[in-house]
Amino acid sequence: xxxxxxxxxxxxxxxxxxxxxxxxxxxxxxxxxxxxxxxxxxxxxxxxxxxxxxxxxxxxxxxxxxxxxxxxxxxxxxxxxxxxxxxxxxxxxxxxxxxxxxxxxxxxxxxxxxxxxxxxxxxxxxxxxxxxxxxxxxxxxxxxxxxxxxxxxxxxxxxxxxxxxxxxxxxxxxxxxxxxxxxxxxxxxxxxxxxxxxxxxxxxxxxxxxxxxxxxxxxxxxxxxxxxxx
Amino acid sequence: xxxxxxxxxxxxxxxxxxxxxxxxxxxxxxxxxxxxxxxxxxxxxxxxxxxxxxxxxxxxxxxxxxxxxxxxxxxxxxxxxxxxxxxxxxxxxxxxxxxxxxxxxxxxxxxxxxxxxxxxxxxxxxxxxxxxxxxxxxxxxxxxxxxxxxxxxxxxxxxxxxxxxxxxxxxxxxxxxxxxxxxxxxxxxxxxxxxxxxxxxxxxxxxxxxxxxxxxxxxxxxxxxxxxxx
DNA sequence: CGTGAAGTTTGATATTCCGCAATGAACCCG
DNA sequence: CGGGTTCATTGCGGAATATCAAACTTCACG
Numbered sequence: 009x010x011x012x013x014x015x016x017x018x019x020x021x022x023x024x025x026x027x028x029x030x031x032x033x034x035x036x037x038x039x040x041x042x043x044x045x046x047x048x049x050x051x052x053x054x055x056x057x058x059x060x061x062x063x064x065x066x067x068x069x070x071x072x073x074x075x076x077x078x079x080x081x082x083x084x085x086x087x088x089x090x091x092x093x094x095x096x097x098x099x100x101x102x103x104x105x106x107x108x109x110x111x112x113x114x115x116x117x118x119x120x121x122x123x124x125x126x127x128x129x130x131x132x133x134x135x136x137x138x139x140x141x142x143x144x145x146x147x148x149x150x151x152x153x154x155x156x157x158x159x160x161x162x163x164x165x166x167x168x169x170x171x172x173x174x175x176x177x178x179x180x181x182x183x184x185x186x187x188x189x190x191x192x193x194x195x196x197x198x199x200x201x202x203x204x205x206x207x208x209x210x211x212x213x214x215x216x217x218x219x220x221x222x223x224x225x226x227x228x229x230x231x232x233x234x235x236x237x238x
Numbered sequence: 239x240x241x242x243x244x245x246x247x248x249x250x251x252x253x254x255x256x257x258x259x260x261x262x263x264x265x266x267x268x269x270x271x272x273x274x275x276x277x278x279x280x281x282x283x284x285x286x287x288x289x290x291x292x293x294x295x296x297x298x299x300x301x302x303x304x305x306x307x308x309x310x311x312x313x314x315x316x317x318x319x320x321x322x323x324x325x326x327x328x329x330x331x332x333x334x335x336x337x338x339x340x341x342x343x344x345x346x347x348x349x350x351x352x353x354x355x356x357x358x359x360x361x362x363x364x365x366x367x368x369x370x371x372x373x374x375x376x377x378x379x380x381x382x383x384x385x386x387x388x389x390x391x392x393x394x395x396x397x398x399x400x401x402x403x404x405x406x407x408x409x410x411x412x413x414x415x416x417x418x419x420x421x422x423x424x425x426x427x428x429x430x431x432x433x434x435x436x437x438x439x440x441x442x443x444x445x446x447x448x449x450x451x452x453x454x455x456x457x458x459x460x461x462x463x464x465x466x467x468x
Numbered sequence: 469c470g471t472g473a474a475g476t477t478t479g480a481t482a483t484t485c486c487g488c489a490a491t492g493a494a495c496c497c498g
Numbered sequence: 499c500g501g502g503t504t505c506a507t508t509g510c511g512g513a514a515t516a517t518c519a520a521a522c523t524t525c526a527c528g
Contacts, residue, residue, distance in 0.1 A: 072382050075468070080385045082378055097371025098364060103378065134328060140370065141327025147377040148312055148333065152302050154384040155310040155428030159485065189505065198385030200486060205507055221494055221505060238305070389515065419475065430516060435477060451475060451524055 013041060017064060018115070021088050022138075026131040035129075039115040046187070050092070050106040050114070057094035057102050059116040063087050066112030067174055067186045071105045071195075081196045083146055084109070086173040089139060095122040096136050110186040154198055157237060162197040163207050164236035167217075169196075171226060182229055187222040211235070243271060247294060248345070251318050252368075256361040265359075269345040276417070280322070280336040280344070287324035287332050289346040293317050296342030297404050297416045301335045301425075311426045313376055314339070316403040319369060325352040326366050340416040384428055387467060392427040393437050394466035397447075399426075401456060412459055417452040441465070 015032045018024050024032060040059075044050055050061070053072060068085035082104060085091045091114075094102050117125075126133040146169075153162050167184075174185040190201040190208070197204070208224070211217045216231045217224060226232055245262045248254050254262060270289075274280055280291070283302060298315035312334060315321045321344075324332050347355075356363040376399075383392050397414075404415040420431040420438070427434075438454070441447045446461045447454060456462055 072378060074382060074386050076386070078386045080382050082381055094371075096367060097374060098368030099371050103371070103375060137326060137367075138328030140374075141324075141329050141333070144327060144370075144374055144377065145333055147374065147381060148302060151312055151377060151380050151384065152304060152310050154381065155425075156304050156306070156308045190507095191505080195385075201506080202487080202508085203485065205505095206485095209507070219506095420477095421475080431476080432478085432517080433515065435475095439477070449476095 013039065013115075018062065021062070023062075023090060023132050023135040024129070027129055031129060035125075036115075038121060039117055041113065041115050044108040044112045044114065046108055046110045046112075048108045048112075050108060050112075051102050053103065053105045054101050057092065057100060057119055059092065059118055060090065060095065060122060061092040061106075062090050062115045064113045064115060066114075067109040068112060069107045069109045069192070071107055073105065079195050080198070081192065082150070083143055084170070084173050090136055092116075093122075093136060093140075095119055096140055109188075109192075159197065159199050159203055160207055160235060161237040163193060163199065163204055164232050166193055166196045167224065167226065167232060168236055170224075171229070178225070180229075181218075181225050181227045183225040184223065188224060189222055243269065243345075248292065251292070253292075253320060253362050253365040254359070257359055261359060265355075266345075268351060269347055271343065271345050274338040274342045274344065276338055276340045276342075278338045278342075280338060280342075281332050283333065283335045284331050287322065287330060287349060289322065289348055290320065290325065290352060291322040291336075291344045291346045292320050294343045294345060296344075297339040298342060299337045299339045299422070301337055303335065309425050310428070311422060312380070313373055314400070314403050320366055322346075323352075323366060323370075325349055326370055339418075339422075389427065389429050389433055390437055390465060391467040393423060393429065393434055394462050396423055396426045397454065397456065397462060398466055400454075401459070408455070410459075411448075411455050411457045413455040414453065418454060419452055 013036045015029060015036065018036070019027070019029075019032050024035065027035070039062075041064075044066075050068070051057075063085055065087050067087070068091055069081050070083040070085065070091075072080050072082055074080070085106075091106060092102060094100065097103070126136075149165075153165050157165065170184045170188060171182045175182045176185045190204040193204045194201045208217060208219055211232075212219065214231070216228045216235070217226050219225070243266045245259060245266065248266070249257070249259075249262050254265065257265070269292075271294075274296075280298070281287075293315055295317050297317070298321055299311050300313040300315065300321075302310050302312055304310070315336075321336060322332060324330065327333070356366075379395075383395050387395065400414045400418060401412045405412045406415045420434040423434045424431045438447060438449055441462075442449060444461070446458045446465070447456050449455065
C-alpha cells in the first residue's frame with residue numbers, strides 16, 4: 009500500500025492518457041497498490057464489488073466455475089487494463105472470478121470513486137466502455153469457435169489469443185510470457201488436458217511449437233494460423 | 239415513419255422509465271418507427287453503426303457468421319430492449335448481425351443522438367450499461383455451457399433460455415412465442431439440426447415437449463430443467 | 469388444388485474425442 | 499540430495515455426435 013507511486017506508471021495507459029499531472033497524482037493518492045502472488049484469487053464470482061482494479065504487471069485469468077467444479081477460462085487480462093469493473097456494466101457483484109496467472113501487481117480503488125472517475129476524468133468512461141466492448145468481442149469469438157470449430161482448431165486459436173496478449177517475440181518464434189498448463193488451455197477450449205497434450209506433442213513433432221513445463225513457444229506462427237482454420 | 243407514436247409505448251420501458259411526458263415526446267419525435275418482416279436482416283456485422291434501436295415488438299436474433307458460412311446465434315433480444323447500441327461499447331460498427339426472428343417493430347435514432355440521450359435523460363446511460371452487462375452474462379453462460387455440457391444438456395439450456403425470453407404460459411406448459419427451427423437451435427448450441435431433431439423426438443416420446451413445425455411447447459418444464467443438468 | 473420450397477424425421481455409418489489408467493519428467497522444499 | 503507434488507505423455511477402448519442419405523410433412527403461393 010505504498011503512496012509513493014510514480015505517475016509514469018499509468019500516465020500512458022488509455023484510461024488515463026488524457027489526464028494532466030495533477031489529476032494523475034490525485035488518482036494515485038487514492039489508489040491501493042498490491043502484489044498478488046501467482047494463483048491468488050483476487051475476487052470471486054458473485055462477491056460484492058467493493059473495489060475496481062488496474063493491472064500494472066502480470067496476467068489475470070477470468071474464470072467461471074460450474075456447479076460441478078469444472079472451470080472455464082473466459083478471458084485473459086493483459087497488463088495495463090482495468091478489471092473488476094462491475095460498475096461499468098451496471099452490476100453490484102463481480103460476474104466472474106479473477107485469478108493471478110503469475111505474480112501480479114495491481115492498483116485498486118473503492119467503488120465509490122467510480123462515478124467520480126467517470127465524471128472528472130475525460131476519456132475515462134469512454135475508454136472503459138471500449139474495453140468492455142473488446143471483451144465482449146472476445147467472448148463472441150470464443151462462442152463462435154466453440155460452436156463451429158474442431159478441437160484442434162480451437163486449441164490453435166487459444167494459443168494465438170495467448171500470444172497476442174502475452175507474446176514475447178524471439179526472431180521468428182514467439183513465446184507465451186506467462187505460465188500456462190495443458191489444463192489451462194483445455195479450460196479455455198472446452199477439452200481435456202489429455203487432448204491438448206496430444207495436440208502439442210503432435211505439433212512439436214512437426215516443428216510448429218516447442219514446450220517446456222508450463223511454457224510454450226510457437227516456432228512457426230504461420231503454421232499455427234493455418235491449423236486454427238481462420 | 240409515423241410521427242404519431244403513443245408515449246405509452248415506451249414510457250414504462252427501463253431505459254426511459256424515469257422520464258417525464260415532455261421528454262418522452264421529444265424522444266419519440268426524433269424516432270423512426272419501422273416494421274421488419276420475419277427473417278429481415280436489420281443490420282450486418284462490421285457495418286457502420288448509423289442508428290441505434292429499440293425493439294417494440296417481436297424478437298431479434300443476434301447472429302455471427304463464420305468465413306465458411308456457418309452461423310451462430312449468440313443472443314436473442316426480447317421486446318422492450320435496446321439493440322444495435324455499438325456506441326455503448328465504444329464501437330463505430332455493429333459487432334454482429336441482427337435478424338428479425340419474426341415480424342418486428344422497432345424504433346431507431348441516428349447515432350448522433352446517443353450522447354444527447356446519455357446526457358439529458360436520467361437513467362438512460364445506467365440502464366443501457368445494465369443491459370450490456372446482462373448480455374455479457376448471457377455470453378458467459380453460453381461459453382460455460384459449450385465448454386462443459388453435453389449436447390443434450392446444451393439443447394435443454396437453449397430451450398430454457400428461449401422460454402425465459404419469449405414464453406407464453408398455458409397451464410403447466412410453456413410455448414415459445416416466436417418461430418424456432420431445429421436449425422436455429424443447433425445454431426445456438428453448436429450442433430446439427432439432425433441431433434436437435436433426434437433429441438426433440440425423444441423428449442416428445444417422453445412427454446417433455448411437443449412440437450409442430452417451427453413451434454415448440456414444453457409440456458413439463460421441470461423435466462427440462464433436469465435434462466439441462468443445472 | 470397442385471407444385472415446389474422449406475423444415476423435419478430417421479437410419480446407417482464414420483469419426484472425433486473423451487475417460488481411464490499408468491508411467492514418466494520437472495520442480496519445490498526441507 | 500531425496501521425497502513428494504504437480505504437470506505432462508501416451509495407449510487403448512468406447513461413447514457421443516457428426517455426416518451422409520433418403521423419405522416424409524407442412525406450408526406458401528400461384
